[in-house]
Amino acid sequence: MNSERTTIGQVAEWIGGRVEGDSTATIRTLASFDSAEPDTLTFAADAKRLERLADCQAAAVIVPDEAGIVPDDARIGNGATLIRVPDVERAVAELLRRFAPPADVPPAGVHPSATIDATAQVGPDVAIGANVMIVAGAVIGPRCVLAAHVVIGRDVTLGNDCVILPGAVIEARSVLGNRVRIGPNSVVGAEGFGYIQVDGAHQRLEHTGNVVIEDDVDLGACVCVDRAKFGSTRIGRGAKIDNLVQIAHNVQIGEGCLLAAQVGVAGSAKLGRFVVVGGSTGIRDNITIGDDVQVMAYAAVASDIKPGQTIGGIPARPVSLFRRMLAAEAKLPTLVKRIKALESRIDELG
Structure with a gap:
């Protein structure tokens, strides 16, 4: 301060x-x-x-x-x-x-230890820190900040005013919009988790797509966003994603979504606009969560969710039902005792 x-x-x-x-x-x-x-x-x-x-x-x-x-x-x-x-x-x-104190980022200019391929395009007023690597075909927009040990892969495009913090890796063909912020040690564009079993062994599937991150998105530290098998994994404008979140291949995150720490979103799931997901929630593959849905922490979302709902539990249900089930669960020990007493009474009468 x-x-x-x-x-x-x-x-x-x-x-x-x-x-x-x-x-x-x-x-x-x-x-x-x-x-x-x-x-x-x-x-x-x-x-x-x-x-x-x-x-x-x-x-x-x-x-x-x-x-x-x-x-x-x-x-x-x-x-x-x-x-x-x-x-x-x-x-x-x-x-x-x-x-707030000044941000701990490199000053404008290129650190002498940085490696920039001759075919990369670097815009004006950028700040490139120590040991940054920018690979062939990359495009870095004006006023971007690349902190120490950042890696920018082949044919990556960064828009204007992006901030990529220490140790982050942006892999091949990823496209970032304007004012995107990527936290330390996050990885954007790594190959998705896809295998096929051949002759009793797991054979890795190539993922030929990319990741598209729209304007004004923030990723926290140690976030992983996998590239698509085909097409694009996409994070919509203004989304904010906390530390330690996993976003799998071909996922579509809508505009303005908020994902808290340790959320995992499985392949090809689709989140609508302004969805809020509490920490440590799992979202299964190939489902759709509608606009403005709120998901309580520690939930497991296993099916499509209509817009506007608040859900929680394992599997996730509308919050009113989830709370009734929790209340009923708390009564189970007493109910079990009563049932056993009734069974004993029936045996006596028999």
Whole structure:
């Protein structure tokens, strides 16, 4: 975080807030509610924290401006300042952006240890770090950042302003749009998991397609996106994918999807627009999940899902049914005892 001090008034200008208290007081950084100190700024959006304003030690607290949520005469325990904003979450996002330290990426230019094939095309104002390898036929768009040890394969295309972080590998023929961010040690375009049994042995199948990642997609660390057997594995515009996610060959991820850590999507599955998938969920091959579906963590999705549903469980079911089944499951030990007692009673009567 930024070590320079900033006035509360300046913070309020950044986030479109209204100050109640001393706008000339200064803060050093942004902190969580429970760890806030007298020279920090924090925030309270939920009822649990708003009820504890009197206990907060921060210099100022960002709170909702919605009528009745925080009384006009509310004050923090140490007499500090409130900043009322229309949207606390958006205000915090803006402050995180402003207080964040500089990104740990190479400066513009080409590091002397990088290897760039003579046939590769590298746009203006790129930053290419130590030991980067760019193979024949690759096209790197303007202002891209390739951190140390990145490998860009044959005939790969990167759009404008992409950021490829250390150790990532973009394999042959992959196409990335603009402003794509690939996390450390992720692999895009590796061969899919496909075999055929011949004479008692597993024979690897060639995967002749590629991966297409549309604009504004983020991949976390250690994500694997396999290239298609035919055609393209595709990740739609604006999708955000967490660490340790596996996306198999020919999968289609729709616009704006969110996939949490350790999700696995099997071959040729199709996710619609703005699907949200909780962590450690498995999605089987060749199924379709409709737009706006929400999948609870640890689910196993084994069949097509209609748009707009919230599902969970193994196998995944509509959440209302899943919760009823969990409630019934909790009663099973008691039911078993009752059944055994009834069986004993029947035996006595017999």
